[in-house]
Amino acid sequence: MKNHTDVLIFQLRVCAEASQILLIAEQNLKFCSRPQRKTLRNGGKMTNEELILEAKKARKHAYTPYSHFQVGAALVTKSGKIYHGCNIENAAYTPTNCAERTAFFRAVYEGEREFTKIAVVGGPEGSDADELCAPCGVCRQVMMEFCDPETFQIILADGRGRCLQRTLKEMLPFGFGPENLESH
């Protein structure tokens, strides 16, 4: 290891939940130590760092008696509201719901249909989330239903101050969404 950057790249390993995005991320790892202040379109103000803290809070609610892998998400609506989500497992396994979809479904139930960004933090129970954790394919597809893939931002963060920000289109290239059905 030549320097600190090499160490960090080495530490950025494949996330158990979705490996491919982390592989393309190695060249673009960046720190969130300086707040990225963004004003949401309709007045809400929250930095990425603040949103990541909300995702960490949500992670504490995870129900994971089987995998013991806990994930939290914080979703921002265009109107500036924040919806939290955690993963919720099930003894039958397949009914398990991811943190990202929990946040989306809560928001949609309350009438929200437009979103700007989501922060996701995940890792083994009892850990401080040592690795970045990317949304699974199912969650990316749910995002595709409600979000503009060109502008919706997905922010991955770990417990060591590292984060990665990508658009939905970058996370789900050639995605299939509502627009694909409009001409039929």
Ligand SMILES: [Zn+2]
């Ligand atoms: Zn998922």
